[in-house]
Amino acid sequence: MAATGISESPAEATPRTTPAALELRGATKEFRLRRSRTVTALASVDLAVGNGEFVALLGPSGCGKSTVLRMLAGLDTPTRGEVLVNGGAPAELVRGHRLGIAFQEHALLPWATAYDNVALPFRVAGRPVDADRVNALLSLVGLEGFTDARPRQLSGGMRQRVAIARALVLQPEVLLLDEPFGALDAVTRRRMNFELARIWADQQITTLLVTHDVDEAVLLADRVVVLTGRPGTVRHVEDITLPRPRDKALTRDAEFHDIVDRLTALLDEGAE
Amino acid sequence: MSRSESAVVEGPSAGQHPVGPGDGTAPRADAEDGGKQPRRALLHTLSRTLSRLLSRYWTVLALVAAWAVWVRTRQLNQIVAPTPAAVFGDVLGHPGAYLPDLGWTLLNAAVGLALGLVLGVTGALLVWASPLLSGLMTPMALIMRSVPVVAMIPVIARVVGFGITAVLTVTTVVSFFPVFVMAGSGLRAAPAATRDVFTVLAATRLTRLRLLLLPHAVPAVLVGLRLTASTAVLSAMLAEYLLGTHGLGLLFARSVTFMDPARAWGTALVATVVSVLCFVGARAAERLGSARFS
Numbered sequence: 098m099a100a101t102g103i104s105e106s107p108a109e110a111t112p113r114t115t116p117a118a119l120e121l122r123g124a125t126k127e128f129r130l131r132r133s134r135t136v137t138a139l140a141s142v143d144l145a146v147g148n149g150e151f152v153a154l155l156g157p158s159g160c161g162k163s164t165v166l167r168m169l170a171g172l173d174t175p176t177r178g179e180v181l182v183n184g185g186a187p188a189e190l191v192r193g194h195r196l197g198i199a200f201q202e203h204a205l206l207p208w209a210t211a212y213d214n215v216a217l218p219f220r221v222a223g224r225p226v227d228a229d230r231v232n233a234l235l236s237l238v239g240l241e242g243f244t245d246a247r248p249r250q251l252s253g254g255m256r257q258r259v260a261i262a263r264a265l266v267l268q269p270e271v272l273l274l275d276e277p278f279g280a281l282d283a284v285t286r287r288r289m290n291f292e293l294a295r296i297w298a299d300q301q302i303t304t305l306l307v308t309h310d311v312d313e314a315v316l317l318a319d320r321v322v323v324l325t326g327r328p329g330t331v332r333h334v335e336d337i338t339l340p341r342p343r344d345k346a347l348t349r350d351a352e353f354h355d356i357v358d359r360l361t362a363l364l365d366e367g368a369e
Numbered sequence: 370m371s372r373s374e375s376a377v378v379e380g381p382s383a384g385q386h387p388v389g390p391g392d393g394t395a396p397r398a399d400a401e402d403g404g405k406q407p408r409r410a411l412l413h414t415l416s417r418t419l420s421r422l423l424s425r426y427w428t429v430l431a432l433v434a435a436w437a438v439w440v441r442t443r444q445l446n447q448i449v450a451p452t453p454a455a456v457f458g459d460v461l462g463h464p465g466a467y468l469p470d471l472g473w474t475l476l477n478a479a480v481g482l483a484l485g486l487v488l489g490v491t492g493a494l495l496v497w498a499s500p501l502l503s504g505l506m507t508p509m510a511l512i513m514r515s516v517p518v519v520a521m522i523p524v525i526a527r528v529v530g531f532g533i534t535a536v537l538t539v540t541t542v543v544s545f546f547p548v549f550v551m552a553g554s555g556l557r558a559a560p561a562a563t564r565d566v567f568t569v570l571a572a573t574r575l576t577r578l579r580l581l582l583l584p585h586a587v588p589a590v591l592v593g594l595r596l597t598a599s600t601a602v603l604s605a606m607l608a609e610y611l612l613g614t615h616g617l618g619l620l621f622a623r624s625v626t627f628m629d630p631a632r633a634w635g636t637a638l639v640a641t642v643v644s645v646l647c648f649v650g651a652r653a654a655e656r657l658g659s660a661r662f663s
Binding site (some may be wrong): 167170171172191192193194196198200201202204205206207208217218220221222223263 | 565567570571
């Protein structure tokens with residue numbers, strides 16, 4: 098199913114040979130405002146994310162990039178076109194609890210400890226809580242000493258780490274991140290970027306990161322898809338071939354800055 | 370806090386020494402085991418607590434004083450308006466006359482409050498569960514809210530008769546609405562992002578209710594309870610006054626009938642104090658609850 102989907106889709110959208118884990122085909126999303134007025138958030142977007150690939154969806158706010166992520170999570174449906182996850186409807190992956198998601202708002206349960214928040218997916222899925230797995234993830238995100246802390250006792254960065262640990266706890270096949278560091282200050286944000294790069298190197302899950310931070314996209318992704326305008330359309334796809342592991346030294350690299358400048362210019366044009 | 374506690378604990382140990390009637394021996398006895406400091410600390414905290422209470426609740430004292438002055442200057446008859454001294458004297462001098470009825474009123478208020486809480490939360494859950502029931506419950510709840518409870522009393526008396534059932538019906542009706550509304554809005558107010566997380570985790574409706582919506586509604590329900598707690602006592606009294614067989618409301622009615630103004634005013638005083646205490650208690654519960662659940 099996935100293989101035929103690849104051969105049918107336009108060549109420039111999916112240049113790689115691995116089967117697509119996430120795929121949008123001519124996806125258009127219109128929102129109804131009042132009676133007859135509609136606004137088009139996305140116009141005929143084609144996008145494919147390969148298995149184990151990290152793709153960043155970069156765009157200014159209001160270009161519909163979160164809508165792409167919400168459609169892939171099954172939280173929204175396209176008005177026209179197709180949204181496929183592992184060749185099927187997103188709902189199938191959701192039903193199997195094989196999708197991890199984290200938002201800009203940490204969306205943690207305020208009354209539950211960090212441990213209980215990370216253990217939540219087990220409870221929602223009706224499975225026994227795997228304490229070793231929960232503890233392993235808490236230490237993966239660097240929160241060993243904070244298992245009993247409640248969200249209000251944690252800093253903004255720590256809350257996002259808990260949210261990412263929660264997204265990973267059921268060993269998902271797909272990880273969707275909607276501006277997970279959008280509410281953090283610049284320094285914490287950059288530190289969390291390197292943290293996420295480390296975690297991703299450890300897990301290698303198919304990941305789609307939605308962001309408006311160009312540095313963040315280039316630092317983390319294998320491929321950056323630039324989305325511009327209202328309605329949102331794919332303007333450019335940039336393969337990031339910078340070597341991994343990527344660390345602080347990379348931010349002083351000339352090639353890194355070259356890519357960042359080019360993508361920033363693209364975003365700037367799109368805004369006009 | 371810990372400082373004042375230690376002062377209280379050390380107070381009696383200083384008192385083990387033979388303390389004479391005058392102040393002269395006491396400091397010396399304290400000085401022997403270096404206990405002068407605790408005694409002074411005790412006095413200090415006592416005066417500080419007193420001045421804090423005074424600064425916060427001086428209006429109450431002013432009100433009582435104004436009452437005394439008003440009775441004195443207008444030279445009102447005791448039957449028209451008793452003096453504060455007579456009223457406080459009656460309450461403190463004859464606690465036995467108040468206690469059984471106070472017990473009844475508290476029981477009526479508590480049971481009505483509990484029933485209102487259970488029915489309010491259940492109603493909110495039904496509205497959440499089904500739009501059909503929502504169409505049924507919401508107008509009914511609105512009617513119950515819009516019609517003053519006094520106007521409902523003849524109907525209630527006709528349907529359930531006089532006595533404790535009628536009183537409980539009134540307190541339950543009064544307690545129901547705030548809890549119903551607050552629980553309903555609490556169930557709907559879970560943040561969108563958290564709801565999305567549950568959707569992506571393929572949560573069933575029941576799981577969503579149990580793990581997200583109900584805990585999220587707890588602070589709101591406690592707000593409803595705080596709004597109701599003091600009213601419950603007063604509505605219990607009102608119901609007792611009009612159709613009860615026990616309680617402070619009836620005590621008040623009787624005292625008025627038998628021309629015992631000190632007792633009647635005393636009943637009002639007791640009811641006021643109890644209502645305020647209920648409110649303070651409910652507010653403490655609300656603070657605890659919202660600290661735990663948000």
